[in-house]
Amino acid sequence: MIQYYAFQDRRVIQVEGMEQGSWIHICPPYENADIEIYAKAFGVPADFIADPLDIDERSRYEIEEEAKLILINTPIINPSEKENEAFYVTVPIGMVIVDDKLLTITPSDNPIINKIVDNKTRNLNPSDRSLFILHIFEQNVLQFLEYLKKLNLKRNLIEQELYNSSRNEELRQLLKIEKSLVYFVNSLSANDLLMMKLKRIDMLGVRDKDPHEDLFEDIIIDNGQALEMSNVYTNILSGTMEAYASIVSNNLNSFIHRLTIITIILMVPTLVASFYGMNLTHLPFQDQPWAFYGLILVSLLLGVVLIFFLGRGKK
Secondary structure, eight states: OEEEEEEETTEEEEESSOOTTOEEEEOSSOOHHHHHHHHHHHTOOHHHHHGGGSTTOOSEEEEETTEEEEEEEEEEEOOOOOTTSOSEEEEEEEEEEETTEEEEEOSSOOHHHHHHHTTOSSSOOTTSHHHHHHHHHHHHHHHHHHHHHHHHHHHHHHHHHHHHOOOHHHHHHHHHHHHHHHHHHHHHHHHHHHHHHHHHHTTTOOTTOHHHHHHHHHHHHHHHHHHHHHHHHHHHHHHHHHHHHHHHHHHHHHHHHHHHHHHHHHHHHHHHHHHTTSOOSOOTTTTOTTHHHHHHHHHHHHHHHHHHHHHHHHO
C-alpha cells in the first residue's frame, strides 16, 4: 500500500498523489509483485524496497547510482501473543532518497511513522529530506528510551512481587524483559555504527549546517545513552535472574531439609508401633491395661528427644 503525504500549514497531511516535495510511505498490505511495480514507478532498485520489508534486516546504508537507501532498526510492541516471546522487538525502517523523492518503507505498523503522520513532532518538513531523516532518527531514539523506561519499571514491579513469593509467572516475565533488552542492545549497536558512518561520509549533507549538524550530534549522543542504558539494564537483570535462581534453589533445599527432619521424627514412633503390630504372642507388656497409653507416651518422648537433638545440631 502506498500513502502520499505533503507539508501544508506546518502540518503533515495525506494527499491523493505525489506532489512536489511530498513524502511517499510504503507499508503492508502488499503483494510480492507490487515491489517491482513500486521500484519501476519511483526509479529505485527493487532491493531498496524489498529489504526494509524483511524484519531481520540489519541497519546499513547503500548507494546505487542516484538512489540512496538508509535502513535503521526501530522498536515496536511485539505483536506475537506467545507466552515465551519478548515484550518488544525491533523492525527496520527503510528511507530511500532518489531525485526529489523521499520514500519510507516499513514491514508493519510503526509508532515512529504514526507520530509523524499524527503531527506529534516539531519542526518537520518532508521537503527538507536531510532534516526529515534526522527527525526519524530522533524519534527512533526517543522511542527506544521510552520503552527502556517502561521495561525498567516493569522489572522493578516484578522484583517486588518476587520478594513476597517466588513464582514461575514472575520469572517468565523477567525472561521476556531480558529478550526485549537483547533486541534493543543489538539494534542500538547497529544504529550507532550506522549513524557514525553516515556522519563520517556526510551522506545526508548536513556538514557545516549548524542546526542539522547539531541535531545529528545530539541524536548520536542520545543513541549512545540508550545503548548504555540497555547494557546496564541487561546486566542488572542477569544478576537478578541469577540471584533469584539461587534463592529458589536455597528455598528448595530448606524445604527438603524440613521434610527430612519431619520424616526422621515420625520414623521412630512408627518403628515402635510397627513392633507391636506384629502377630506374636510374647510381646512385652501385651497383657497390661496401660500398654497402649504407655507406648503412645514412649513414642512421644522419643519424638521430643529427636526434636531436641536435631534442634541442637541446627544451632
